[in-house]
Amino acid sequence: MTTASSADHPTRRDFLFVATGAAAAVGGAAALWPFISQMNPDASTIAAGAPIEVDLSPVAEGQDIKVFWRGKPIYISHRTKKQIDEARAVNVASLPDPQTDEARVKSGHEQWLVVIGICTHLGCIPIAHEGNYDGFFCPCHGSQYDSSGRIRQGPAPANLPVPPYQFVSDTKIQIG
16 A cells, blocks of 8 residues: 655645745845835936937838937937938038038948937927938928938028937947
């Protein structure tokens, strides 16, 4: 005659042991969460200008995305080869605010344009892929920027500013 051991069938003691262990793990995690969470910057710090990271991998060629940094809209454009060629073919001396396309993008990542999306005339938000230069069009007073964010036409006095940013990897940038 053989008897069943506790390894074959869990006992009530085994259940209580596992349940107590699970409750202790959940309680420990709940107690640690506020301590770990308080190490993150709060919303006011993020709004004041903490750096943000943006994953560029879902942005298709020819597509723009808009993110917010320091409460300002930031346009990130994945430019096409045609847009890059057109931006580089412009006579820089003919621009109201002369600046080369190479000076406005990061070397080795020429397909990515990152600009602050606030018109330099009166602060309206321009619309991407509009206007005569396949760049940005300000609907308030008609300023037009090219695919490099340089002012080409209208009352705006300067190019769209380029925020401080760097490439963390080939598909991720850090703004700020």
